[in-house]
Amino acid sequence: xxxxxxxxxxxxxxxxAASTCGTDLAKGPWEFxxxxxxxxxxxxxxxxxVADPAxxxxxxxxxxxxxxxxxxxxxxDARIIAAKAALGDRAVVLGHxxxxxxxxxxxxxxxxxxxxANAAKSKPDAEAIIFCGVHFMAETADMLSGPDQKVxxxxxxxxxxxxxxxxxxxxxxxxxxxxxxxxxxxxxxxxGKVPVIPVTYMNSSxxxxxxxxxxxxxxxxxxxxxxxxxxxxxxxxxxxxxxxxHLGRNTAKAMGVPLEQMPMWSPRKPLxxxxxxxxxxxxxxxxxxxxxxxxxxxxxxxxxxxxEFPGVRVIVHPECPxxxxxxxxxxxxxxxxxxxxxxxxxxxxxAIGTEINLVNRLAAEYPEHTIFCLDPVICPCSTMYRIHPxxxxxxxxxxxxxxxxxxxxVPEQVTVPARIALExxxxxxx
Ligand code: SF4
Numbered sequence: 001x002x003x004x005x006x007x008x009x010x011x012x013x014x015x016x017a018a019s020t021c022g023t024d025l026a027k028g029p030w031e032f033x034x035x036x037x038x039x040x041x042x043x044x045x046x047x048x049x050v051a052d053p054a055x056x057x058x059x060x061x062x063x064x065x066x067x068x069x070x071x072x073x074x075x076x077d078a079r080i081i082a083a084k085a086a087l088g089d090r091a092v093v094l095g096h097x098x099x100x101x102x103x104x105x106x107x108x109x110x111x112x113x114x115x116x117a118n119a120a121k122s123k124p125d126a127e128a129i130i131f132c133g134v135h136f137m138a139e140t141a142d143m144l145s146g147p148d149q150k151v152x153x154x155x156x157x158x159x160x161x162x163x164x165x166x167x168x169x170x171x172x173x174x175x176x177x178x179x180x181x182x183x184x185x186x187x188x189x190x191x192g193k194v195p196v197i198p199v200t201y202m203n204s205s206x207x208x209x210x211x212x213x214x215x216x217x218x219x220x221x222x223x224x225x226x227x228x229x230x231x232x233x234x235x236x237x238x239x240x241x242x243x244x245x246h247l248g249r250n251t252a253k254a255m256g257v258p259l260e261q262m263p264m265w266s267p268r269k270p271l272x273x274x275x276x277x278x279x280x281x282x283x284x285x286x287x288x289x290x291x292x293x294x295x296x297x298x299x300x301x302x303x304x305x306x307x308e309f310p311g312v313r314v315i316v317h318p319e320c321p322x323x324x325x326x327x328x329x330x331x332x333x334x335x336x337x338x339x340x341x342x343x344x345x346x347x348x349x350x351a352i353g354t355e356i357n358l359v360n361r362l363a364a365e366y367p368e369h370t371i372f373c374l375d376p377v378i379c380p381c382s383t384m385y386r387i388h389p390x391x392x393x394x395x396x397x398x399x400x401x402x403x404x405x406x407x408x409x410v411p412e413q414v415t416v417p418a419r420i421a422l423e424x425x426x427x428x429x430x
Pocket of ligand 1: 049134160161162163291292294355383384
């Protein structure tokens with residue numbers, strides 16, 4: 001089975017019948033880094049998040065030396081292998097599940113964002129951690145790694161459009177407005193509960209994790225969101241959940257919270273677009289954020305899969321919209337999806353609702369099953385796509401020369417409270 005990137009190249013050349021969500025996907029990511037630098041407007045580039053507005057603070061990537069852009073795939077392969085061998089244990093390469101095959105093949109560890117942050121911790125002697133994922137993941141790795149370890153993001157433009165939908169200024173403004181409605185945020189009711197517990201998804205900036213640490217809140221992943229919400233409801237009358245409305249809604253709904261008690265907070269509207277009464281009744285206030293990769297999945301795609309493959313097992317990620325999760329057989333994190341496929345009897349058929357690079361790789365790794373992506377259009381995560389072997393070769397060879405390119409550093413005043421929120425998550429028990 002060819003890689004997602006090869007399938008894109010064939011499609012754009014007209015050499016296959018597959019369709020992609022944009023012909024620009026066939027270009028080198030440096031073309032978008034250059035465009036962002038020239039017109040001053042940062043963007044997420046081609047892929048699922050192409051139409052999402054990128055805030056002005058979105059990091060940009062300077063141009064890498066021409067030799068890395070001109071090098072053939074074979075030359076880059078030889079250079080990356082040689083640089084890794086020369087660096088040995090000095091550097092560890094981490095690859096997220098959604099990363100392209102042409103990069104993931106060099107990863108010492110492959111996993112979801114939290115697994116990779118822990119993998120970084122397991123290599124305390126590595127002086128450099130090269131994170132082939134997106135910006136918030138590199139931040140988490142920096143906060144959990146040793147003080148002398150340097151975390152490197154090969155392309156700084158590899159952000160996350162969902163994480164960018166909640167910034168610290170908007171969350172602080174929201175908190176101040178909620179305080180006007182609920183009164184002092186540290187006042188407890190007869191049950192000893194404060195008015196609101198902030199909960200941030202792992203897919204958020206370090207600043208938001210720090211905000212949660214400072215305000216009695218916590219971090220969650222897509223694997224432990226239910227446990228974390230239970231933790232929060234033991235301590236608060238309500239939860240403010242950001243940035244992903246879908247994970248918050250799907251999780252709270254499965255726990256029995258009525259939809260009418262889950263108002264949406266739109267950061268640009270007064271009171272988030274709500275009236276004080278609905279906020280008073282709220283159990284979970286959902287931030288207006290979403291993942292454009294998982295927003296592409298639909299109930300119609302599930303219906304089509306069931307019609308074409310009777311008995312198909314449909315598993316979607318909980319970042320998908322609620323009707324999609326309701327129509328699927330199961331919803332679970334990337335780790336859940338991988339384990340479900342590993343445990344299935346040979347000959348099983350799976351329709352999967354998550355990022356195409358992971359689905360494609362699983363289909364190749366488990367040929368005894370039939371595995372396909374619910375979305376027939378090839379549309380990878382725009383920001384994972386910004387990591388290309390050229391950038392990986394550049395940061396590795398720079399390390400050999402004693403230069404650290406693209407280091408991600410979280411300030412200590414953010415790291416300290418963010419670690420508190422992360423530690424609360426690790427201590428939360430089902
Ligand atoms: S898949 Fe969605 S949440 Fe994950 S990095 Fe891409 S845009 Fe962000």
